Amino acid sequence: MTLEVLPVKRPSWTPLTHDGCINVDVKSLLKLEHLALAMLRFDKNATIHEHPADFDVDVICLGGSGFTSVGKEQSPIYEGERVRWPAGKPHRLWTTDDEMLTLMVEHIQSTKTLASK
Template identity: 30%
Template sequence: MTEPMKNISKSEVLVLKEQIAYQEGQVVSKTLAQNPAVSVTLFSFDKGEEISTHASGGDAFVTCLDGVGRITIDGQEYFLHEGESIVMPAGHPHAVYGQEQFKMLLVVVF
């Protein structure tokens, strides 16, 4: 059986935005937990980088950890700043864009 949580220290106070680095010209992801019910992933976006429009089988809860991200859901744009969150509903087309350098925590509940 695989560990429920991976790639992250346990029993330690963490600053999530320090757990993933920016890389020039890239979107970087780091999976923290993955099972049939939930997926927890950190992402960093260099300015101008994006995950193009797609839909998910679960509700996707995004929290901005650093910078500014542009979230598009059903063609409507939303701007997330540090500490702000949004839910991208299951089955709805959405995209994520680094308006500035941008780090986020993504929790998908299936």
């Protein structure tokens, strides 16, 4: 086995520009065939609009706090906590009086995708 160390593009913060996303910056860290990692920085009163994804997403709160919802259920999320958004379910993430930093782990090839192979 040969140890392979590969260069990566130095990530920088850019505004998240999807419709319905307000006051959120993203730093894309890694994108592979089956996995994507990104950090999201939320200002006070920031939001990612409600939408489903074709794959499971883990959200890890690295700092601050905010709120998350899946379907009609919602909950606060605090530093050191994780939530999983299941594939196909509408989900949302937002802040009110606090800022928040999250790590998003997108499982691009979810169980649903693997079952179709």
